[in-house]
Amino acid sequence: MEVDTLLQQKTFSSSDLITLLTCTGQAKEKLFTHSKKIRDTTIGNSVHMRGLIEISNMCIKDCLYCGIRRSNKHIQRYDLTDEEILSAASFAYQYQYGSIVLQGGERKDRTFIKRIEQLLLKIKKSSNNTLGITLSLGEQSKETLQRWKEAGAHRYLLRIETSNEDLYKKIHPQDSLHNFHTRLECIHLLQECGYQTGTGVMIGLPGQSLEDLANDLLFLKKLDIDMVGMGPYIEHHETPLWEKRNQLLPQTQRLQLGLHMISCLRILMPDINIAATTALQAIDPNGREKALEIGANVIMPNITPLTNRANYQLYENKPGMDEGVEESTLKIAKSVLKSGCKIQFSTWGDSLHFYRRNYKPVKRQIK
């Protein structure tokens, strides 16, 4: 079917989405113009900045694609000190970021849970309760998630990585720590605890088909998710998945698919928050701007202290390794303007979708 006709539809099948994911030339331009227009008319062209603080690369998980997996002995493990985290948060506050994201490897021990709780309380206090806080700290129990929410976090990112359970099994070790259903259950818990809930997938994984990607989009829609971060998979030589690098699409094609995914998702879910992710920029220096031009509305400049940046390499060629926080803030602000968007300073930049869905009980449609 013609892309023009497809874009008039209200609902999309997996095969419609495959057509949109693979269209080229004029059809692609139409798709991108359409998704940009949907963003602009639904939520406007303001971009929300979140200061990303990579608090630690200590991780109990062993995901086969990730550079900070437990078995990688070739990286120096670090934990930012409380002072470093608080000073990064205070930088974000001064520079009117509005929100920060605390991201790190996964830990579930009591010391860690308590420390995050204390940090949340301190960050809230030191910013006069104004800084919004998103967490991205892996799978946690309902009790932990509630504790962190009470301490001040209000958004949480936990990517499902792929909605195809068989593929999930191929990119994770086969044990109870890496279980597709546990991860999905945790996303439901986040929704139940009242977090603005974000998830996402990697694009261009070895063994991933176009149908898988189309199904990922339908999965995000069915989950009624508030925020999405998704980007191209990028190989890392100290991980088991490196062996499958010959099966991958060229990086430029993974980037293109990433942009098509963002564009299609904006059409499917007009009022959610969609991030222009760093992995896009790892392939193309203008990757994030390109995402903002076609419908993304969130950007997360890295404000981790430079001393530890290089040790948080989830994938290779991660950009901004030697870029100071002021420099990266300025650079991002320029890119946002270049993409034709405005920057929204000192606001949380919540997902409109969250407020629209929050009053309905979340239905557990996917098991």
Ligand code: SAH
């Ligand atoms: N521990 C947290 C944060 C993980 S890092 C958690 O479990 O959610 C954030 C994201 O980086 C992951 O969810 C994954 O989607 C992405 N990532 C990891 N390795 C990657 C790679 N090689 N290429 C692209 N993205 C990767």
